Amino acid sequence: MTTTTYREAVRTALREALTRDSRTFLMGEDVGRYGGTYACSKGLIDEFGPERVRDAPLSESAFVGAGIGAAMAGMRPIVEIMTVNFSLLALDQIVNNAATLRHMSGGQFSVPLVIRMATGAGRQVAAQHSHSLECWYAHIPGIRVLAPGTLEDARGMLWTALQDPDPVVIFEHAALYNMEGELPDTAGPVDIERAAVRRPGRDVTLIAFGANLHKAMEAARLLAAEKIEAEVIDLRSLRPLDDATIMASVRKTRRAVVIDEAWRTGSLAAEVSARVMEQAFYDLDAPVGRVCTEEVPIPYPKHLEDAALPQPEKIVAAVKAQLGARA
Amino acid sequence: MDELNLVQAVNRALARAMADDPRVVVLGEDVGRDGGVFRATDGLFARFGEDRVIDTPLAELAIAGVAVGMAAQGLRPVAEIQFTGFIYPTIDQLVNHASRLRTRTRGRLACPMVLRSPSGGGIHAPEHHSESPEAMLAHIPGLRVVIPSSPRRAYGLLLAAISDPDPVVFLEPTRLYRAVREPVADDGEALPLDRCFVLREGRDLTFVTWGAMVLETMAAAERLAGRGVEATVIDLATLHPLDHETIVESVRGTGRCVIVHEAPLSGGWGAEVAARLAEHALTALLAPVVRVAGYDTVMPLPRLEAHYMPGVERVLAAAERVLEFA
Structure with missing residues (x-):
């Protein structure tokens, strides 16, 4: 076992990808010389060079495109969008091109692209840097959405x-980057299909993902x-949703x-609630x-x-x- | 009273708003000299001139941004995006500026703009011209999302949207543009925003729908009536903020609900309606709330379009399912 952080785990994953597949490269704002806004790619430009760790201009639509x-054209790019807030400028590329090109080309083209972005609030960066728009992406046919x-x-x-x-769009909650824990030395690729029961319980099912998994655990x-005794489910994959694991627990x-x-209205929580019903x-x-x-x-x-966000106390109250309540 | 189709009613409302209020301006791609890709702005350029009917470059982000600025400085812009497939470049402007100008400036500035866009499928258009992205827009606090389902409601709701002090996204079901005619009085009377319209009342089942799916749902309700099942049909009209009191009250009476929408199922607006019912009416439900929606696929090309869109048969099958529960 090694004591490490979420940030270091992301960096190890990036290093593995760049090492194992010569078609893979990382591209985004400040991912190279600066080492990434959240320092996830620190040092990678020295290991892999500026061709494979590419600094992009401040233009989300252009570099996602x-x-x-x-x-x-055959590469396996990893594109980092600094935060989901700025992905609004790349939404046209993601929705109208990435998600649809296989369909539009009758299967002639596929888009094996991974987009990573930070998401979430809790760090006092205010109204334009704290969105959680995972539910938008989880509504788009043609992409897979993950939340480690x-x-x-x-x-x-x-x-x-x-x-x-x-x-595939991967959401990394910015409040998790400093999270410490133990990781086995053999840690490696994991499945991206299934939700996980993080804590067994018999009285109520708490369904969460990303940083809010830890608020649910608390x-x-x-x-x-x-x-x-609460059972805690980590959705892991937001699109497609693993209904079987959710329903087994709720039953x-x-x-x-x-x-x-x-935001509550139109959230992914609404979709989960609708499915449970x-x-x-x-x-x-x-x-x-x-x-x-x-x-x-x-x-x-x-x-x-703090008052605006989900908190363990609010979960307890719910x-x-x-x-x-009795049905 | 003239019999108008939906796009003519939009045109009539725009002309009326411009005549009544000199602050109202129209802008967008081909809205001026050409009269609009669907003719929604036909005749406005000749009548109101190039200062108030503005042809823009092909740059949706700029159209939305200019509208935000105009609205903040006292005009009442009505911007057109040619299809909702092209609405994505405007989203940064809508989310980060239009929807929160009032809160960010503590009320010093507001953003009374309308962003109109034809929405939805069923007109044999190619990709990017048939999607229904209303759920994404309706998720944004501070943004009103309105979808009319008849010429009269298009006229009255668009007038209300234009005079509203905050931003409104007004999605016009493309398939309805020329599907139905009805008498529309050009009386300048707005219809209420933030309220559902109950189009039909029945005691056995509640349908909740909006936009073009109102047609299929009303047809399904008629068929059910033929065999003695009386359905209520609720047209949301304003998706956000959601008038859930009307829905909850109806479902408390009927105990059964089927939600019908054209957008893909997962994460569609039907999920929010269902979740509200789960929260507020679970104990009154006699059967699970069922959603009839587009499939979780990319919107198909014309040959498969009819298969993708929820039709009367799929709505009826869902109704049968919820009616089976005793």
Whole structure:
């Protein structure tokens, strides 16, 4: 076992990809000489050179478009968008080109592209740097969407994503980069299909992903002190969703709370809630709860930002509301 | 009273708003001399001149950005994006500027703009011309999303959108542009935003739908009525903010709900409606809420388009499923 960080796990994954496949290159704003805004690619330009660790101009539409072109022409690019907030400028490329080219070309072209981006709030970077728009991408046919919430997944999802013949978007929650933990020396590629049960329990199912997985785990610890055993599911793949793992848990616990850092209305939590109702209606003992972000631009002051975001205490309160309800 | 189709009603509302309010300006690709790709702005250039009907370059980001600036400085811009497939370059402007100008400036500036765009499939258009991205736009706090489903509602809701003090995305179902005619009084009367329209009332089942799918859903309700099943049909009209009180109240009465939309199922707006029902009406439900939606695939080319779009048969099959539950 090695003690490491999420950031170091991402960097190890990038190094592995660049080492194992000569078609792979990393491209994005400040990924080269500066080492990445979140220091994920620090040192890689020295190891692999500026041809394979490419600094891009501040133009998301242009360099995502270039990545799509490279993927169509046989490369296996990894494009880093500094944060999901700036991916709005690349949305046209992702939705209209990356996601549709296999279809539009009748299968002549595929786009084996991986786009990594930081997401999420909690670091006092205010209204234009704190979005969580995973649900948008999870609505787009033609792309796969992943959210590594653990060191193993930060380390292991990238290589598997690069083997996918179609575009994959990986969301790294910025609050996770400093997370420390143990990683086995044998850690490597992981599956990108299934959700994972991170904590078994019998009384309620907490469904989360990314950094909010850890808030759900903390809520589960708080609940355990009151003899309420929460099962915690880490979605891992946001598109497609692993319905089987979700429903197996909800059928057992009969209650579900979905935690999603997106604005509540139109969130991925809504999709999960709708599916639980469609597929496990008769197993539910209480309405499906959602703990999401308040529908405001993310505030700058710490106390207001904390108030806007999902927190373990809010999850605990949602669970208690569930246990008080009887269908 | 003239019988108008939906695109004529849009045209009539634009002309009326421009005549009544000198601050209203129209801008977009080919909206001026050409009269618009679907003729929505036909005649406006001749009547109101090039200062108020502005042909723009092919640059959606710029169209949205200029509209934000105009609105912040006191005009009432109505921008047109030719198809929702081209709306993505505007999204940074909509999310980071239009939707939050009021909060960021603590009310010193507002953004009373309308972004109109034809939306949805069913007109045998190629890729990028048939998508329904309303769920993405409706997720944004501060952005109103309105979809009319008849000529009268197009006229009244567009007038309301133009006079609203905050930004509105107005998505016009392309398939309905010339599908239906009805008498539309050019009386300058707006219809209420943020309210659903109950198009039909019945006690057995609630359909929730919007846009072009209102046609299929009403046809399905008629067929059900033929065998004694009475359905309520709710047209959301304003998707965001969502008038969930009307929906919840109806479902509390009927106990059954089918949501019909054209966009792909996963992450579509139907999920939000279903989640609200799960939160607010679970104990009143006699059957699971069922969604009838487009498939989770890229919008197909014309040959498969009819298969992709939820038709009357799929709506009826969903109704049968929820009615089976005793």
